[in-house]
Amino acid sequence: MTTTAPPTPRRPRALLTAALPAPGAPRLLALSWLIKTVGSGLYLTTSTLFFTRVVGLPVHQVATALTTAGIAALAGAVPLGKLADRYGPRRTYTALLAIQFATMAALAFARTFPVFAGLILVFLLAEQGSTAARGALVATAGEGAERVRLRAYLRVVTNIGITIGAAASALVIQADSKTGYMVLLWCTALTYPAAAVPLRRLRAPKPEPELAAEKSPRRGSGWQVLRDRRYAVITLICGVLSLQAQVLSFAVPLWVLEHTEAPRVLVSAMVTVNTVMVICLQIRFSRGAEDNARAAAMCRAAGLALLASCALASFTAGLSGWQAVTLLLLFAAALTLGELWLSAGSFGLSFNLAPDHMHGQYQGFFSLGRGTATALAPALIATLCLGDHPRVGWLVLGTLFAAAGVAAPWALRVRGAPGRTPGAHA
Template identity: 80%
Template sequence: MTAPAQGRARALLAACLPDPGDPRLLAVSWLVKTVGSGLYLTTSTLFFTRVAGLPVHQVASGLTAAGIVGLAGAVPLGRLADRFGPRRTYTVLLGVQFATMAALAFVRTFPAFLALIVVFLLAEQGSTAARGALVATVGEGAERVRLRAYLRVVTNIGITIGAAASALVIQADTEAGYMALLWCTALTYPGAAVPLWWLRARGTRPAAPAAHTGSGWQVLRDRRYAAVTLICGVLSLQAQVLSFAVPLWVLQHTEAPPVLVSGIVAVNTVMVICLQIRFSRGADDDSRAARMCRNAGIALFAACALVAFTGGMSGWSATVLLLLFAAALTFGELWLSAGSFGLSFSLAPEGMHGQYQGFFSLGRGAATAVAPVLIAMLCLGDRPREGWLVLGILFVVAGAAAPPALRVRPAAVARTVPADRQGADGERTAR
């Protein structure tokens, strides 16, 4: 390879990787964690039903109940990240997830399964908040959004690797294989903690004693942040459209070949890996991030309109429209991810990213909880074409509400003031 070609190759590699140091260490940790997620998502239900011997309805009800409990822990666990430092909190929660995942390998009764899965999903919800706060400590402004975009790419890569690795185990369908895979999943949690020990980012240690004004639950009074969380939560229903609605729609309502389900997922994954970083440029500006959410609503409406007319079409016509649907849905996902990255960071006060990121995760968590019922009722019922259009209108209305939501006046936010910078009378400044 010539010297100019080597230079171009190095430049391309640098553009595809986070900056050296803390960003790259965080990306490595994220990759290990999401490989475990790919292993777990594809095989957990099979393990609990085929190996643990639990009925499907018990597994489903246990996961639902644990998911609801997990949502309740988002803000309190996020506050722990603010108080004790996001790195320490995240590392401890990874340890909790390792212990509970390892214990799940020995579960054979529903009460034991329920108890462990509640602890596991509580720790997962807290990990989400602590990871968000950790991203905030590694960079500022545009750096945060860019790093978060990289990490979303890493998420897709990691889950794809995990899902591919589990394919052989699923094909063999043996108890030993599922048990080994669950243990491998458990080991990814301490594996993800290892790179965190070398982080040097500001804020990875607990803050020095400081005076605060206002409540430690400040996020619960921040109406603007609550509005943005609701908007992004509604738009995040698109994730369940891909994972829940698409397989059932393609197989039961169209003449398209069943393999197209995998094709749609592949289109989505490849587009996110290739385009997420580019789509996230400029999302550190609040107005531009809000417009990205508006664009997401329009793209998701277009996706719903396309899929609405595939029912009853010939195989080739349905296939073409469904591939266009996959592209439109992914454009909506790319804009939504970029806009939500920017707004979730920039609208949160410094020093409170843990509780704010925990609160922001409630939007997506609530959407995940209600999506199966809502999508089944609208899009898989007796009048699916009208249902898809209603869902599309919901997306476009939510997206259009993002720019006006920035004009909502937030509650006064406390500013942390180091003790040595307070006046003689102990006056505290507020933001």
């Protein structure tokens, strides 16, 4: 009688290695991004408090400067991405990190509105460019499934890093002292040069103009992304779907507190559900996104999941007790499922549909979708979901999500840049 030996349990070290990005460029990029997102967690939770309590600016001036600078910074996405194509993504990304360090450090000494507004504009321009350069850097670290998997890892790292940063700032917020806010701002500034340190060990790829000459007999326009209709449509679709990020951060706290009778602590519970699901599931949900058709199907699934979440939210108005808690937790889970599918699908399409020698400008252009959504979301969500007819507004928002998701597979049939085949893999 033949017996089958039980499988040998994997050692803890092997499990840890399997849970990390591959050695080399992927792991170095993940470490760099972890450091930077810890700084983001520090900044997001305390920046408004610093600007109002230390700098001494009124809240409306802070909001005006952030909104205006955020919209103006969108104009730098494609030009700065093009610099990454010309001079290399690592060099460009490192330079932009240095600019962010300098402007963040200078904010510690800002005491007037014009100085504050000017520094914030430079900071957000560099942030917009670093998004494009980082996308191009990810593209050089692998191909196909490797790119999508690394991008999924970076999204998990984002949630971990921001959580660490937010937790670290809790004591400073509790103390509510000017010295504490000043120290935290300097710590945030130092994360930018610290994030550049792991990048020094990356092997510099071949200059992009040489790579383009080798890979493409026809190099095309230096601004080819502006003529790529298919990529523009995909960017628009993913931009509309990315409104979901503002639903959690902007709409949920106000909705729970003002339109339901659920306990206030439920807001934190919903954010926790979102964070845990993204950390545990993002990599799994991203499998297969290197295929264009599957990536587009993921965007479609995202739109339908977001429709379901909005429908659940519309039923929670005025509810109390366990009914409100149950529906709101289901709403958070459905919203996060949409986020997971959207992230996976957008990772794949943004890389697959871009020429290998133009990832900087293409990633810069793709970031315009999310950037525009971030700028417009508060006004749109406030009008639809927090206005006079919130139940109808939630359903209208959900329908918008569903329409955008369903359009994603169709968008692959739109003619792309000259000389490229619709639906082809990059």
